[in-house]
Amino acid sequence: MRQSELFTKTSKTSPKDEEAVNAKLLIRGGFIRKMSAGVYSYLPLGFRVLEKINKIIREEMNAIGSQEMLMPALVAKEYWEKSHRWHTDIAYEFKSPFGEEFGLGWTHEEVISAIATGFISSYKDLPLAVYQIQTKFRAEPRAKSGLLRCREFLMKDLYSFHTDKEDLDRFYKKVINAYAKILKRLSIKANLTEASGGSFTKDFTHEFQVLSPVGEDTVIYCTACDFSQNKEIALVRRGYRCPKCDSEVKESPGIEAANVFRLGVRYSEPFDLKFTDKNGEKKLVVMGSYGIGPTRLMGILVELYNDAKGIQWPEAVAPYKIHLLAINKKADKVYERLKKAGVEVLYDDREVSAGEKFADSDLIGIPWRAVVSEKTGEKIELKKRGAVKSRLVSLDQLLKL
RNA sequence: CGGACUGUAGUAUAACGGUAGUAUACGUGCUUUGGGAGCACGUGGCCUGGGUUCAACUCCCAGCAGUCCGACCA
Numbered sequence: 205m206r207q208s209e210l211f212t213k214t215s216k217t218s219p220k221d222e223e224a225v226n227a228k229l230l231i232r233g234g235f236i237r238k239m240s241a242g243v244y245s246y247l248p249l250g251f252r253v254l255e256k257i258n259k260i261i262r263e264e265m266n267a268i269g270s271q272e273m274l275m276p277a278l279v280a281k282e283y284w285e286k287s288h289r290w291h292t293d294i295a296y297e298f299k300s301p302f303g304e305e306f307g308l309g310w311t312h313e314e315v316i317s318a319i320a321t322g323f324i325s326s327y328k329d330l331p332l333a334v335y336q337i338q339t340k341f342r343a344e345p346r347a348k349s350g351l352l353r354c355r356e357f358l359m360k361d362l363y364s365f366h367t368d369k370e371d372l373d374r375f376y377k378k379v380i381n382a383y384a385k386i387l388k389r390l391s392i393k394a395n396l397t398e399a400s401g402g403s404f405t406k407d408f409t410h411e412f413q414v415l416s417p418v419g420e421d422t423v424i425y426c427t428a429c430d431f432s433q434n435k436e437i438a439l440v441r442r443g444y445r446c447p448k449c450d451s452e453v454k455e456s457p458g459i460e461a462a463n464v465f466r467l468g469v470r471y472s473e474p475f476d477l478k479f480t481d482k483n484g485e486k487k488l489v490v491m492g493s494y495g496i497g498p499t500r501l502m503g504i505l506v507e508l509y510n511d512a513k514g515i516q517w518p519e520a521v522a523p524y525k526i527h528l529l530a531i532n533k534k535a536d537k538v539y540e541r542l543k544k545a546g547v548e549v550l551y552d553d554r555e556v557s558a559g560e561k562f563a564d565s566d567l568i569g570i571p572w573r574a575v576v577s578e579k580t581g582e583k584i585e586l587k588k589r590g591a592v593k594s595r596l597v598s599l600d601q602l603l604k605l
Numbered sequence: 606c607g608g609a610c611u612g613u614a615g616u617a618u619a620a621c622g623g624u625a626g627u628a629u630a631c632g633u634g635c636u637u638u639g640g641g642a643g644c645a646c647g648u649g650g651c652c653u654g655g656g657u658u659c660a661a662c663u664c665c666c667a668g669c670a671g672u673c674c675g676a677c678c679a
Binding site: 294567 | 611612617628629630637638639640641642670671672676677678679
């Protein structure tokens, strides 16, 4: 991609209506644009990052045998009424011009349960798991922290169906492993944390919490083992000992990056989602639901990986792999070669000063910066974003990067 | 939803009860090219409604919008 043709431009100044680091840098770099509180557009660079995140999520979801689908955002009142979730605080609800009432989907247990009744009828149909990556709408009383708490955001939600609780538990663990893999591939370190079931279940649920000063939750975690609990359910407090290994526990704000729930029969019951077991007996399907938010992950990544000059994308999610800066015309050839070889390259071919290109490159945060100038001769100067030193490499070496 | 603060050009900011200034971005021309280059010319602005006043961008009230704190948080 030639930067001279890119839809967006960078900005030298931070927006005055944003405080969060993730929002400031993403807006300055031209990744996103705020439309109203908690509502953002994802511009070409930001969209590429999102797609990379989504791809990783898809791979791990497919690997545990769940199937991708897509449900509507527009969900009629009757679905919510069945589960007594019409008129919840968090829903955007409205009447159509014809008087029909709808809620914008803020979660999809109702919809998936209604669909599943048409396809699940025997124990032979189970277990089953489906997921979608879709826009969710939640009337947050207070949208905040850039991409971390939005009113409209992208969510990957997964729903699973089982004959009994044991089978659900097996799958529940698989999803936890899959989420751990996703976060690892994204270079996001997160604590698997026990939390309350909210309105869904009396069992503990689990969250992946990223320890960060900007988090909204409070996590109590052990300094020696993997014990981690959301403070809302924590029986231990700072200064006490870990219940698992008796080491010191600490407290930290956390950002909830993902969560997993055992739903049990909470939705299969109102939607009459049943299967026939081996003995010919009708039973309620046991369900689980699992969520991870790509747009929030993008915000987390920027909170985790930035410095005074801008973003430092991990390679797995960077919008491009190489940022090629043209200080003289010879860079054109390098660009053509990289493009031909299928390398993801953003080529700064703009007629602006070298200094501006360096500054923008740091802001945008592409992992590798390649410079072609009089100084570099036939070679290319290569530098990792965030590194102090650069080195001169040949075009062949750059292609093999 | 309660509290605090803030709304001036695309963006970021300044001043002022009496013709709104700067930076940046943008356009044109010339000169520039290793850390946000220079000169010249040009385009572009006071959130909305009401009140006070001879006169309101400025003061007052309301609304709307945004940020932060709190409450809330599948």
